[in-house]
Amino acid sequence: xxxxxxxxxxxxxxxxxxxxxxxxxxxxxxxxxxxxxxxxxxxxxxxxxxxxxxxxxxxxxxxxxxxxxxxxxxxxxxxxxxxxxxxxxxxxxxxxxxxxxxxxxxxxxxxxxxxxxxxxxxxxxxxxxxxxxxxxxxxxxxxxxxxxxxxxxxxxxxxxxxxxxxxxxx
Amino acid sequence: xxxxxxxxxxxxxxxxxxxxxxxxxxxxxxxxxxxxxxxxxxxxxxxxxxxxxxxxxxxxxxxxxxxxxxxxxxxxxxxxxxxxxxxxxxxxxxxxxxxxxxxxxxxxxxxxxxxxxxxxxxxxxxxxxxxxxxxxxxxxxxxxxxxxxxxxxxxxxxxxxxxxxxxxxxxxxxxxxxxxxxxxxxxxxxxxxxxxxxxxxxxxxxxxxxxxxxxxxxxxxxxxxxxxxxxxxxxxxxxxxxxxxxxxxxxxxxxxxxxxxxxxxxxxxxxxxxxxxxxxxxxxxxxxxxxxxxxxxxxxxxxxxxxxxxxxxxxxxxxxxxxxxxxxxxxxxxxxxxxxxxxxxxxxxxxxxxxxxxxxxxxxxxxxxxxxxxxxxxxxxxxxxxxxxxxxxxxxxxxxxxxxxxxxxxxxxxxxxxxxxxxxxxxxxxxxx
Numbered sequence: 001x002x003x004x005x006x007x008x009x010x011x012x013x014x015x016x017x018x019x020x021x022x023x024x025x026x027x028x029x030x031x032x033x034x035x036x037x038x039x040x041x042x043x044x045x046x047x048x049x050x051x052x053x054x055x056x057x058x059x060x061x062x063x064x065x066x067x068x069x070x071x072x073x074x075x076x077x078x079x080x081x082x083x084x085x086x087x088x089x090x091x092x093x094x095x096x097x098x099x100x101x102x103x104x105x106x107x108x109x110x111x112x113x114x115x116x117x118x119x120x121x122x123x124x125x126x127x128x129x130x131x132x133x134x135x136x137x138x139x140x141x142x143x144x145x146x147x148x149x150x151x152x153x154x155x156x157x158x159x160x161x162x163x164x165x166x167x168x169x170x
Numbered sequence: 171x172x173x174x175x176x177x178x179x180x181x182x183x184x185x186x187x188x189x190x191x192x193x194x195x196x197x198x199x200x201x202x203x204x205x206x207x208x209x210x211x212x213x214x215x216x217x218x219x220x221x222x223x224x225x226x227x228x229x230x231x232x233x234x235x236x237x238x239x240x241x242x243x244x245x246x247x248x249x250x251x252x253x254x255x256x257x258x259x260x261x262x263x264x265x266x267x268x269x270x271x272x273x274x275x276x277x278x279x280x281x282x283x284x285x286x287x288x289x290x291x292x293x294x295x296x297x298x299x300x301x302x303x304x305x306x307x308x309x310x311x312x313x314x315x316x317x318x319x320x321x322x323x324x325x326x327x328x329x330x331x332x333x334x335x336x337x338x339x340x341x342x343x344x345x346x347x348x349x350x351x352x353x354x355x356x357x358x359x360x361x362x363x364x365x366x367x368x369x370x371x372x373x374x375x376x377x378x379x380x381x382x383x384x385x386x387x388x389x390x391x392x393x394x395x396x397x398x399x400x401x402x403x404x405x406x407x408x409x410x411x412x413x414x415x416x417x418x419x420x421x422x423x424x425x426x427x428x429x430x431x432x433x434x435x436x437x438x439x440x441x442x443x444x445x446x447x448x449x450x451x452x453x454x455x456x457x458x459x460x461x462x463x464x465x466x467x468x469x470x471x472x473x474x475x476x477x478x479x480x481x482x483x484x485x486x487x488x489x490x491x492x493x494x495x496x497x498x499x500x501x502x503x504x505x506x507x508x509x510x511x512x513x514x515x516x517x518x519x520x521x522x523x524x525x526x527x528x529x530x531x532x533x534x535x536x537x538x539x540x541x542x543x544x545x546x547x548x549x550x551x552x553x554x555x556x557x558x559x560x561x562x563x564x565x566x567x568x569x570x571x572x573x574x575x576x577x578x579x580x581x582x583x584x585x586x587x588x589x590x591x592x593x594x595x596x597x598x599x600x601x602x603x
Binding site: 025041051053054055057058061070073133134 | 248251254290291292295296298299300302303305306309310313321324325328329332335350351352353356
């Protein structure tokens with residue numbers, strides 16, 4: 001069952017990702033992107049990373065992509081961009097390059113032996129004790145609290161910066 | 171009692187899926203009937219009363235009508251997205267119900283059955299994830315129609331839903347801090363352990379959640395996306411027959427799910443007063459509580475308990491549905507800028523401040539060594555009550571509490587100055603803001 005679901009989600013993710021670059025309309029690209037993100041979330045659920053799956057949907061599919069949709073609709077591109085779309089040789093070339101990189105990565109991952117890591121049992125124990133969210137929160141707010149806070153400040157700076165840039169004309 | 175397993179578990183799962191979703195669709199159908207009857211009652215009319223006794227078969231007649239009507243497809247619409255939008259809007263509104271527990275566990279010959287479709291470990295996050303996807307259908311419907319009213323409705327919907335999702339999530343943080351977990355079954359259990367429903371110790375979160383849920387479901391006074399007087403009917407202007415019906419079903423589906431969520435998170439879900447119905451899976455055991463020395467007490471699930479608690483859950487959900495309808499026919503629609511101002515300038519800071527207040531209260535209580543229980547709840551109730559009262563006082567600006575007569579700008583002064591007499595007309599009284 002899990003294997004069938006994995007191939008389903010993997011196929012959806014790859015198909016969605018190809019759709020993003022192949023689709024002629026920006027809205028179509030965006031929906032393919034949402035499909036790919038959703039399929040990734042499904043893969044995370046299969047890996048028992050429920051929290052990550054939920055955050056993937058809430059943050060990426062539910063918030064960031066909605067803002068993308070908003071911007072695409074407000075820009076209302078019309079059909080002028082279509083002459084800029086390149087096909088044929090460029091498509092083959094880019095797929096070749098991406099395929100090569102993916103192959104190299106797969107080769108590297110195959111030889112490092114990731115499956116020997118702590119993973120599995122330790123994560124199961126943490127989940128049994130704190131629940132799916134608590135297991136991440138405990139690590140995040142104890143071991144990694146400083147990087148977490150720094151990321152928060154970075155985001156705050158980015159928000160203030162965006163506000164300053166947007167307000168400059170007024 | 172052991173949890174159900176093996177083949178009976180699969181059968182039970184199939185039955186639960188079928189039963190609960192049929193029930194939701196049925197409640198959605200009769201929510202449309204209830205809305206028309208209650209609105210008729212509020213406006214001193216009769217409402218639909220011709221199809222069947224008291225008009226009870228009206229939703230079925232409407233369904234048949236919508237299936238048989240002609241489907242229209244505007245010539246300028248993007249065909250694929252136009253057809254996709256009603257599907258995208260319908261699914262999220264219904265699947266959310268899967269994580270809401272509807273009754274106490276049911277004992278059967280094969281083991282105990284949880285009355286919930288999927289007790290996923292992320293619970294409320296699942297609800298947030300799917301409710302954040304609901305906006306796609308609305309926005310795409312508006313965009314694909316290629317109609318400026320529909321498009322404006324779609325844009326308003328996305329802005330409003332994204333804005334109020336923030337306040338919704340922040341008001342939930344207070345609940346998560348008190349419950350200590352995100353699954354809805356555990357939230358019900360924690361309310362049973364606290365001895366009171368979260369609506370009391372987290373009263374301000376309750377109010378903020380209800381307001382945000384109204385905005386998320388696009389119901390009056392937040393129905394900006396389909397403001398009839400401005401946008402025809404907004405994002406579904408171009409839709410007809412069953413596709414229009416899909417939008418309506420999803421709106422009512424969102425209402426039912428939101429009502430069930432409010433009942434579960436803030437009114438104890440299927441919990442009824444007293445400790446007789448408490449039940450929770452603890453280390454593979456169904457327990458009803460802990461003894462003084464910390465040993466778990468086994469629960470005694472019974473069919474009558476399941477039925478009674480389901481009745482309680484249905485009553486609470488029905489109450490919130492009634493509130494939805496009641497408010498729709500009582501309050502006028504906000505202006506768009508008022509919706510945005512309320513969302514970002516009132517709801518967001520209030521919920522952020524409230525999260526800190528609750529966090530501090532819980533921390534102080536923990537430091538003082540107060541056990542999680544009734545006293546814990548009482549202190550939080552007092553603190554939250556003070557916060558709620560000040561929030562109401564701030565929002566009210568002296569209108570309901572002191573009455574309109576207390577407002578200087580709303581007093582109508584009859585001017586009998588000589589100039590008014592000479593010019594033949596009195597100055598119009600300044601309108602209240």
